[in-house]
Amino acid sequence: MHWKQLNCMTDCRYYCMMQREEERRLGGLSPVQYHGKCPFKRVSVFQEPLSAALSALNLLMHFTDWLSFFLLVKYRLPLRPQTKRMYYEYTGLWHIYAILSMNAWIWSSLFHTRDIDVTEKLDYSSVVVVLGYSLIVTLLQIFNVKEGPARVMVAAPILVFVTTHILYLNFYDLDYGWNLKVCVAMGVIQIVAGVTRHTS
Known part of the structure; x- marks a missing residue:
């Protein structure tokens, strides 16, 4: 299947869904989900154009935030005189977090553009990776874990x-x-750990 072409099964699902929804609308019934998804109208190749656009916007925001963080750390923050390392020990972890987040928004954009098995799995998987990594970074910061073995x-x-x-x-x-x-x-x-730590 080519990216811009719709295969027979997805075409059939889409047109059957839209026909069924039109029948429901004429009968005064509310929309229902099909195959676990709400019935959205396609625009060109975009299956869910608004969701795809918002995901792409989130990707852009994460990229610009990561870029500003990178520039701040690289060119504006001082280094420790003895080791020439940064004062903030978690810089590398935040760079990884930014890359994982951008990856998640890429797959979210692609999933909302074309909902196929691989984009769906990569979208869901990348979100879980970001949340898991975010939990790790949260716990490392809350408990002030700086040594490599303890981080592991x-x-x-x-x-x-x-x-x-x-x-x-x-x-x-x-x-x-x-x-x-x-x-x-x-x-x-993450929220409970953060609130508990900051209120104690």
């Missing part, structure tokens, strides 16, 4: 969990409900 001890269980979850989604069951619960749980842990 904090990161290893989360990396194992995230990897297992991604493998589950991609090779066993792409369960939206379970994925949502996992993502919300990782987000709540």
Whole structure:
């Protein structure tokens, strides 16, 4: 299947969905989801044009923020005189976070442009990676973990969990409900850890 061409199955799904929704609208019924998705009208090759545009805008914002952070760290912040290393120990971690976030927004843009199996899996997987990595960075900063071996001890269980979850989604069951619960749980842990640390 070429990127801009729609294959027979997706065409059939789309036109059947739109026909069914028109029948529902004429019957005074509200829209329903098809194949786990809301019925959106295509615009050219864009399956969900607004979502694709907003994802691309998020990608642009993450890129400009990362670029400004990079320029700040590289050219404006002083280095430690003895080691010539930065005063802020988490700089490298934030660069990785920026790259992972930009990757997630790329796949989100592509997924909302063309919802096919590979873009869906990469979109969901990259979001889980960003949330897992964000949880790691949050815990490292909250507990002021600066040494390499200690960082590995904090990161290893989360990396194992995230990897297992991604493998589950991609090779066993792409369960939206379970994925949502996992993502919300990782987000709540970050918030609770941050609030607990800052209020103590």
